[in-house]
Amino acid sequence: MSLSTLEKLTILTDAAKYDAACTSSGVDRPNVPGQLGNAVSYGLCHSFAADGRCISLLKVLFTNSCIYNCKYCVNRCSNDTPRAAFTPRELAELTIAFYRRNYIEGLFLSSGILRSPDYTCEQLIETLRLLRQEYHFGGYIHVKAIPGADSALITRLGLLADRMSVNIELPSESGLQKLAPNKTKSSILKPMGLISGRIAENKRDLALYKHAPAFAPAGQSTQMIIGATPDSDLQILRLTEGLYKKYKLKRVFFSAYVPVSDSALLPPMGTKPPLLREHRLYQADWLLRFYGFSASEILDDASPSFDPLLDPKCCWAIRHMELFPIDVNRAEYALLLRVPGIGVKSAKRIITARRESSLSFEGLKRLGVVLKRAQYFITCSGKMMPGLRVTQEGVFRALTEPSPRDPLDTGEQLSFFDTPPARLSWENTPTTSLLSDTVSKGGFSA
Numbered sequence: 001m002s003l004s005t006l007e008k009l010t011i012l013t014d015a016a017k018y019d020a021a022c023t024s025s026g027v028d029r030p031n032v033p034g035q036l037g038n039a040v041s042y043g044l045c046h047s048f049a050a051d052g053r054c055i056s057l058l059k060v061l062f063t064n065s066c067i068y069n070c071k072y073c074v075n076r077c078s079n080d081t082p083r084a085a086f087t088p089r090e091l092a093e094l095t096i097a098f099y100r101r102n103y104i105e106g107l108f109l110s111s112g113i114l115r116s117p118d119y120t121c122e123q124l125i126e127t128l129r130l131l132r133q134e135y136h137f138g139g140y141i142h143v144k145a146i147p148g149a150d151s152a153l154i155t156r157l158g159l160l161a162d163r164m165s166v167n168i169e170l171p172s173e174s175g176l177q178k179l180a181p182n183k184t185k186s187s188i189l190k191p192m193g194l195i196s197g198r199i200a201e202n203k204r205d206l207a208l209y210k211h212a213p214a215f216a217p218a219g220q221s222t223q224m225i226i227g228a229t230p231d232s233d234l235q236i237l238r239l240t241e242g243l244y245k246k247y248k249l250k251r252v253f254f255s256a257y258v259p260v261s262d263s264a265l266l267p268p269m270g271t272k273p274p275l276l277r278e279h280r281l282y283q284a285d286w287l288l289r290f291y292g293f294s295a296s297e298i299l300d301d302a303s304p305s306f307d308p309l310l311d312p313k314c315c316w317a318i319r320h321m322e323l324f325p326i327d328v329n330r331a332e333y334a335l336l337l338r339v340p341g342i343g344v345k346s347a348k349r350i351i352t353a354r355r356e357s358s359l360s361f362e363g364l365k366r367l368g369v370v371l372k373r374a375q376y377f378i379t380c381s382g383k384m385m386p387g388l389r390v391t392q393e394g395v396f397r398a399l400t401e402p403s404p405r406d407p408l409d410t411g412e413q414l415s416f417f418d419t420p421p422a423r424l425s426w427e428n429t430p431t432t433s434l435l436s437d438t439v440s441k442g443g444f445s446a
């Protein structure tokens, strides 16, 4: 039975929703009579351009038919699910039609393995060729490289796309052997190495010849499934660090495993995806990329898992209280970045602002420092926050306590015409008084 384009689109956008190399809404909510709008968990995703702009992408598979049988994947050949495949022209025309209607600004294209990796790669090349050369589409394209495809085909694909990615899939080779018997570590790392080498080469070419064709100018990323295998957070973080160093990846995406198979090798159906773990990995990933941390500083063999109560930066700081407090008026940039509550932007602002005059706690707040966390780890011109005495246990308690609930937050939606109640007095209370509250609750003596 031949499917309509809309039926294909429904199947192939739904099948693409497990790919985490960008952010989909993840929410399904039908339209209800009397209400306005609905939400669909698939179809569109968002990505960030180099200038920080958020762009919406049509996220779709070329086909969900696959000759491979990766046990964690809804598209595996042994799964009884409706199958569909676009033709290159169908998909190119659909992309252009959506673009013209202003629904999307680009395309995120992945695929199951149809017939062979080379054949699938050729289909993706043809789709991108039509888009770029026939329809002159200048929008953003992120395409998945097909592991096992010929190097020359991967190179052709990279010359048509903005970003490429090869999914590393699982954190360990043993996991790959058990759950993805058709894939090998080398079939994944080889295209990753090839893309990384071509990107570096292309940068050199572009420096010499301004009009040299660009190869994946937005770089390369990958995705790893979390929670399908027993690998520890430490193993995952070490691998992530290695991938950044060796392949100069732009991003490693983590995807909490959503059970889609009753294989005894996987967590049983109904197991909740490990979302907090995924969140902690993203926090740690941020520390690796922007804060100068190494994986071994964040986790080690003695504590190979993230703390569910504390983010990795706070955890590290509490374990290294001997390094604190540091003085914000003298500490070097790298050390400022280690303070919980001081981010990259606020650290840069501190460096600039302190050239003019000494910084106070009030001034730090204006620079964007989150004093609620930072106060335990810093001094301003040698002085701690007034009334604060710090112990390791007390800081742990203060940082893990839930924030006091906003008394205005009654859980009720205000009407557009309601007058909001006057702010309660504690909101205008000087920070120092609030701190004494926190300190006494957190076990500090003022």
Ligand code: SF4
Binding pocket: 066, 067, 068, 069, 070, 073, 074, 075, 076, 077, 111, 112, 113
């Ligand atoms: S190759 Fe890709 S699409 Fe095919 S079963 Fe494995 S993960 Fe799924």
